[in-house]
Amino acid sequence: MKAVLLPRYGGPEVLEYVTDHPRPVVGPDQVLIHVHAASINHLDLFVREGIPALKLTLPHILGADVAGEVAQLGSDVTGFELGDRVVVNPGISCGRCEYCLAGEDSLCVDYKILGEHLPGGYAEYVAVPAQNLLPIPVDMPWAPAAAAPLVYMTAWRLLITKAKIRPGEDVLILGAGSGVSTAAIQIAKLAGCTVFTTSSIEEKLKRAKDLGADVVLNSKEMPWSKAVWELTGKRGVDVVLDHIGQATFKDSVKALRRGGRLVSPGATSGPIVELDMRYLFWRQLSVIGSTMASRREFEEVMKLVFMGRLKPVVDKVFPLEKAREAHEYVGKGEQFGKVVLSVP
Ligand SMILES: [Zn+2]
Numbered sequence: 094m095k096a097v098l099l100p101r102y103g104g105p106e107v108l109e110y111v112t113d114h115p116r117p118v119v120g121p122d123q124v125l126i127h128v129h130a131a132s133i134n135h136l137d138l139f140v141r142e143g144i145p146a147l148k149l150t151l152p153h154i155l156g157a158d159v160a161g162e163v164a165q166l167g168s169d170v171t172g173f174e175l176g177d178r179v180v181v182n183p184g185i186s187c188g189r190c191e192y193c194l195a196g197e198d199s200l201c202v203d204y205k206i207l208g209e210h211l212p213g214g215y216a217e218y219v220a221v222p223a224q225n226l227l228p229i230p231v232d233m234p235w236a237p238a239a240a241a242p243l244v245y246m247t248a249w250r251l252l253i254t255k256a257k258i259r260p261g262e263d264v265l266i267l268g269a270g271s272g273v274s275t276a277a278i279q280i281a282k283l284a285g286c287t288v289f290t291t292s293s294i295e296e297k298l299k300r301a302k303d304l305g306a307d308v309v310l311n312s313k314e315m316p317w318s319k320a321v322w323e324l325t326g327k328r329g330v331d332v333v334l335d336h337i338g339q340a341t342f343k344d345s346v347k348a349l350r351r352g353g354r355l356v357s358p359g360a361t362s363g364p365i366v367e368l369d370m371r372y373l374f375w376r377q378l379s380v381i382g383s384t385m386a387s388r389r390e391f392e393e394v395m396k397l398v399f400m401g402r403l404k405p406v407v408d409k410v411f412p413l414e415k416a417r418e419a420h421e422y423v424g425k426g427e428q429f430g431k432v433v434l435s436v437p
Pocket residue numbers: 186187188189190191192193194200201202203
């Protein structure tokens with residue numbers, strides 16, 4: 094099959110397009126998906142560069158987000174037919190540990206992400222557990238379907254389950270152009286919040302406004318935490334979604350109101366941050382981490398995507414064989430929303 098292999102860790106140049114990679118073997122509870130689109134996440138870049146604690150068998154295949162057709166059913170699989178159009182929940186859990194039994198799949202002691210711990214979707218075919226499939230509407234194109242799962246499930250759990258946002262609250266979402274941010278802006282609007290967002294690129298702020306953001310702040314022109322402080326009448330916002338980490342954490346804390354919540358699904362600028370504990374206890378702040386989502390949260394948010402109430406933002410589509418160029422493009426950080434690989 095056609096595939097983009099990761100034979101060694103490094104920059105985009107290590108990605109290698111081949112046409113003769115063996116198709117995955119399908120286990121009894123798995124389904125083979127004929128991939129039509131696979132979207133790129135920042136996670137793919139981290140895995141490509143090599144995550145010290147992650148020991149992979151190389152060559153590896155990246156790609157957490159997949160949309161395609163059912164091409165083969167494992168011997169124990171029921172409920173799906175060949176040709177069914179599906180997206181894949183990229184989070185794979187054991188189903189038996191205390192967290193899985195509590196419905197907290199993404200806390201599973203053996204949690205795996207497609208394309209990170211297991212061969213992923215930068216290929217013509219991928220094998221996934223049947224329980225991770227979700228049928229998609231007949232009229233939904235492949236690219237937005239593949240753009241949705243990881244960022245929408247992540248943003249949904251962060252804002253709805255963890256931050257427990259409520260109508261009327263002020264929510265600050267950092268870095269307007271990221272996949273998680275474009276999902277989060279829409280989710281916070283749908284929940285009735287006032288959305289603040291930041292970017293150093295004016296064009297991204299314009300597009301964030303089109304997506305529903307109420308207040309856009311150019312981080313190149315002003316210290317945004319100060320601007321948020323002034324704009325909220327020296328109250329601060331109820332919630333900050335910070336996926337940037339090292340470069341922004343200190344200001345995120347300062348932008349929160351008394352009793353505010355800071356939620357984080359990652360730290361693209363670096364993981365080590367400085368926290369002034371006086372803000373933490375005196376303002377009674379909560380700092381909440383989250384990753385991925387449970388199967389239930391995945392299905393809740395994807396239902397809204399399928400209904401058209403949340404609209405995946407696709408910046409650009411590259412053919413699979415141009416995965417290297419697509420990674421270079423994502424690495425520059427100029428995109429607004431998601432970059433997708435199309436698989437013919
Ligand atoms: Zn488990």
